[in-house]
Every structure is written in C-alpha cells, then in structure tokens.
Amino acid sequence: MPSTYFDYSATTPVDPRVAKVMMNYLTLDGVFGNPASRSHSYGWEAEAAIEKARKQVADLLNCDPREIVWTSGATESDNLCLKGTAHFYHKKGKHIITSKIEHKAILDTCRQLEREGYEVTYLDPSSEGIITPDQVAAAIREDTILVSLMHVNNEIGVITDIKAIGEVTSAAKVVFHVDAAQSPCKAEIDLQDMKVDLMSFSAHKAYGPKGIGVAFVRRKPRARLEAQMHGGGHERGMRSGTLPTHQIVGMGEAFAIAKQEMAADLKKMTKLRDRFWNEIKDMEEIYLNGSMEQRVPHNLNVSFNYIEGESLMMSLKDMAVSSGSACTSISLEPSYVLRALGRNDELAHSSIRFTFGRYTTEAEVDQAVKDIKVAVNKLRELSPLWDMYKDGVDISAIEWAAH
C-alpha cells in the first residue's frame, strides 16, 4: 500500500486536468512545434499556446503577461533575479539584504555573490518566524541594491508581509525580490497592490509539472536584470532557450485552476489543518513551529520533544512527511530554519512537517493522528531523554560529550 501523502510543500501531484492539457503538446498529432519558429503554423500554434499560458499565469498574479519570464523553476528564477540584479547594479552598490530562513536557492546564491565581492545581511526572524518591515528599513544602507525575502516559508508556512515591506523598499529605491514558490493556491498575490519588482514561482508546488517556473519582472517601474542564460535571445533576452511548450501550458493550466479554486482549496485545507491540530495539540511536550496566525493553512510543523525526527518518520511509515532532523539530510545540521527561530537542538531534531493539499481527505487526517499518537508513545518509552524529563532532570544543564 502506498503511504499517505502529507508532503505537499515538497511537491504536488500534477492535477489530471493539467496532465490532459500537456499531452496535447508533445506528439506528431499534437502541437509539438518550436514556438520560436516563425515560418510555419507548427511554430505559430505553439507560440499561441505559450502566450495563452503566460496570460493564465499573469491573471493569477494580477500583472501584465509581458512581465512573465519562463524559467526552469523557482531555483532558476531566484538565481536570475539575484545575480541578474546584483550584476546590473554593481556600480551603484554591493549590499544585499535577505533573511536566515530563506530557501537554499536564495542562500546559496547569496553565498556565491559574497564570493564575487557582494556583502549580504541575513536578517534574524522572530521566534515566530516573522521578518518585519522595520527590520528591513533598519538594514537598508546607502549601498543597498536589493532586498530578497520569501513570501511563504517552505518549512514553517509563515507568511511574510510583502505588501508592507514593498512600501519600505520602494521608498528607499531598492529592488525588491520575493521568492513566492510556495504561494500559489495558498496565499493571495496581487502585484498591482504589492510593490515587488521581481518574484519567483514554480509550477510543481501548485499541481503543475516539475521543471517549469516563472520570474515576474516588473515593467513599471522597470526592473533591470542581466541575463544569466545566453543564447537565442528568447524571453526578451532575459532567458534564452527553446521554450518547453508542454511544461508551459501545464503551468498555465495549473495557475488558471488555482485562480478558480483557491478560495475553496483554502477553506478545505483550513478545516483539515484544524481537525489535525485540535487532535494533537494537547499531547505532552509538543510545539508548533512558526506563527499560527501569520501562516498558510496547509502547513503544520511540529516538534515532538525528546523524540528524534527520523525515528518518528520511520514509525510513521504509512505517511509521507518530511523532517527538520539532521539524519534525513546530507548535511549533519538540524533544520537551519528552526535554529534561526531560536529552537534548541532537541526541538529542531524532533520536528516533522505535515503539509496537506487538494487530495487530502478527512479519513487520512484521522488515521495520521492515530498513528502519530502510537508512534510518539512508543518512541518516548524508548527515549532516555524522556525518562530524564519525567524524573525532573534538567537536560540543558547536562554537559554532553561532543561527538
């Protein structure tokens, strides 16, 4: 039996309606032409499909279709926006502001820019995972060229107040980039109302295919970028490479469905989340990571104190979830996001992220809650730390030998 999927923030399945559309753009009897071919109908039809998808994406974001640049995903969009802005404005200044809880696509790109001689300020979130407009205002300097912050955090689901921060960056005439890979279907975006210059999106977090994404590049006031991918001059020179028509129509369709169904999706996910949380919140020594108020409704990131996350996931083998524990990732550090929130190592190691989606059912949630309770009890019986906690020993006061 396949396990129940509770990892919608890692990726989503492609909506069957999306897959159906995509299949029309691959084979000989479909629209397989190169959208850049100007001399025949194969090319024209493909181009028309691309432009339709561009409009579908723009409609969800409330922007101009000409502000949409196709990329291979949010990682590429992040790279293009950060490096492209930094390289374009390097004569104006070399200071960039971001935060400690960004996705690696931002943090690693910033590290690269540091190697190139840029200086990066990493803002600390509050214990709830929030970055405030005041923090951004205080960090902006004479030589600041770019602020990059995420809209919805992928680990803890906390929403950043992009609208308010956009007022700060726009008054200071600093470019504002937002990684919104996690937003579609979950958090409202209105680019007429948000003073954001650049924004990154991915299709596969919103029931579209993997390997396709978008960079929003504002026209008024115009955001200037240096291209990172050179070639045939596609996408107004900002991103060369033959456009993958089937991927693009998939993203367009996914975003069109998101626009139609977001309100219903949100309602459903809130209901599932509450059902889940109300059942487990009274368990002993469990902690919700990130603000409950300023949060997307499909994410619960929970630390089960005195239990290590990977062993908990092993017990929850009928559920596909992810953990902030060290043992699950290549690096041996526990989640840097939870550490940035000030969570101690035990709590960071004991965290599990549950994310719900369009196909999650109440029965699945009920089963999950049951399984979690059994697993947590079992593992606490096995845990020397739980013993010590129950005996009233202060674990933080013990001097552990490092290893």
Add this chain to the structure above:
Amino acid sequence: MAYSDKVINHYEHPRNVGKLDTDSAKVGTGMVGAPACGDVMRLQIEVSEGGIIEDAKFKTYGCGSAIASSSLATEWLKGKNLEEASKIKNTEIVEELALPPVKIHCSVLAEDAIKAAIDDYKKKQGSAPAQAEAAG
C-alpha cells in the same frame, strides 16, 4: 532512505528496553551522545559475581539505526564476560545491521556506550572496597 530488514526488525521489536538500578554496585551505566547531535544512548549492564553480564538494557534517543545498534548491542552483551564484551567492535554492528556509510556513527556510539558501561561498572567495583574500608 531505505533501511535493512535487520534494522527494521530491531526498530519495530527493540530488545531489552528499560532501565536498571543505576545505584546498584552490580550495574554499569554508559550514557553517550548528545541531544544536539540527534542521538543519546543509555546502555546498562548487570554483572554477576562471576563477572558475567547477566542482563543488559538500553534506551536510545536517535534515528532508527541508532536504536537498532543499541538494541543489538544489548543482545550481544548478555552472557559475555567483561573481557569479551569490551571486544565488541562497531564494525561488527555495521556488518550485522548492514548500516550504510552515513549511519556508521550510530555503531560507533553503540561501541562507546558498551565501553562506558563497562568502565562505570569497573569504577564502582574498584571503589567499593575502598568505601568499605573508610566506613570501617
């Protein structure tokens, strides 16, 4: 990550979970690892007058491989004398449980726990007569 059947077996049916009387002169306790690193093992042995390990118990906070390594260690310890017990090598645990390279540290921790438990027992034995003398 995929776990070997043996790891899963120990994880689902851990052997010798529990706690022995830490204050008993017959019991040696080894507590190794650190919460910050994501694993803590407590391994205890109870030694007969003839120097044979009669009982062994563990509790482990850590990943499945850490739990399996310590569970296996308690199985192997029972019936051995201290000399034999101190010769258990982490590589044998790696082999028995088919641990992948990223989990070798779990077996190292189990070996450390065995050594720490034996040391604790020996220390208690060494200091017991001295205490008796002082009392007399």
